[in-house]
Amino acid sequence: MTGVLGKIKITPLAAESLGVRSMCTLVETPDVSMLFDAGISLAPYRFNLPPHPIEFQTISRLRKVIAQAADQASVTTISHYHFDHHTPSFEDWVGNWTEDGETARQIYTDKTVLAKNPKENINATQRQRAWMFNKTRGKHAKAVEAADGKTFSFGNTNLRFSEAVVHGTEEPVLGWVIMATVEHGDERFMFSPDVQGPMAKRTAELILATKPQMIMLGGPPLYLGGFRVDYAQLEKGIRNLESIVEAVPTVVLEHHILRDEDWRSKIDRVFARAAEKGHTIQTAAEYAGAENNLLESKRKQLYSDQPPSEEFKKWTKTLNNKVIAKPPI
Numbered sequence: 001m002t003g004v005l006g007k008i009k010i011t012p013l014a015a016e017s018l019g020v021r022s023m024c025t026l027v028e029t030p031d032v033s034m035l036f037d038a039g040i041s042l043a044p045y046r047f048n049l050p051p052h053p054i055e056f057q058t059i060s061r062l063r064k065v066i067a068q069a070a071d072q073a074s075v076t077t078i079s080h081y082h083f084d085h086h087t088p089s090f091e092d093w094v095g096n097w098t099e100d101g102e103t104a105r106q107i108y109t110d111k112t113v114l115a116k117n118p119k120e121n122i123n124a125t126q127r128q129r130a131w132m133f134n135k136t137r138g139k140h141a142k143a144v145e146a147a148d149g150k151t152f153s154f155g156n157t158n159l160r161f162s163e164a165v166v167h168g169t170e171e172p173v174l175g176w177v178i179m180a181t182v183e184h185g186d187e188r189f190m191f192s193p194d195v196q197g198p199m200a201k202r203t204a205e206l207i208l209a210t211k212p213q214m215i216m217l218g219g220p221p222l223y224l225g226g227f228r229v230d231y232a233q234l235e236k237g238i239r240n241l242e243s244i245v246e247a248v249p250t251v252v253l254e255h256h257i258l259r260d261e262d263w264r265s266k267i268d269r270v271f272a273r274a275a276e277k278g279h280t281i282q283t284a285a286e287y288a289g290a291e292n293n294l295l296e297s298k299r300k301q302l303y304s305d306q307p308p309s310e311e312f313k314k315w316t317k318t319l320n321n322k323v324i325a326k327p328p329i
Helices: 052-071 104-109 126-137 201-211 231-247 255-259 268-277 298-306 310-316
Strands: 009-012 025-026 031-035 077-079 110-117 143-146 150-156 155-162 180-184 186-193 214-218 250-254 280-282
Touching: 009 214, 025 052, 031 052, 052 104, 052 298, 077 250, 077 268, 126 298, 186 201, 201 231, 214 231, 214 255, 231 268, 250 255, 255 298
Parallel strands: 031 077, 077 110, 110 143, 186 214, 214 250, 250 280
Antiparallel strands: 009 025, 025 031, 150 155, 155 180, 180 186
């Protein structure tokens, strides 16, 4: 791994560059181990295709990685209530790879859960999911506390949460998220999931004001350009990203941006700006010393190059059923 931190250890566990929808990260200091956004998902459909068997094999493997990391952590965070950022308690073998109750139990039982406020700055869908979390796995946690705008101390480590910021554009259609900063001594690591660039001016201002030496950042959703997200909004995200890579020595760029196979060429000016400053932009996989494994953006190619078995094809015909068995992978 490369980076500028000595006392704060960053271990990416699941991410788009590792083959799934996630930003799950283990952050360790001499005082505390924290599991950030312990969720993981697959796109139920992309290019009009369900996940390929290789995607299911990957989410199955990374679920185990997250469970093992949860055993080390005493604190878990939930930046918002999308299922690629927290683990639900229902059974789902398509999008979330969860066994009824058991998968979430491994992550949250006896943990201090620092989460997005379930009642303020939250849309209806996420409010419902937050309520369900607190009624199920949340009740088995050591504590569940709304973290928006608060600071928590663990020995010489401070964990600071931002105010709620928009999930993407200035119009909070997708709701709000909270960013987190881990401070130990003069070191600062910032975790900024689903800010999508950031596209919002206020979010960019908060990041720059924090002055992290390293940030894990959710980039703009280039793959949605022109039909779900205006190109003008994406351009705002890219411009704000330029400012961030100019100011922050190590940027781990992840999530929505990597769902576009041509993501790197579309932000070549961002890489140029970082290079001018001698700063680094990496994916989570690259930071971990692994190769990028952008499975979702390559789903059509996976089906072409490695056609699934007849048994798997038969299973896909059950996807409209209310109860779906684990896929034959």
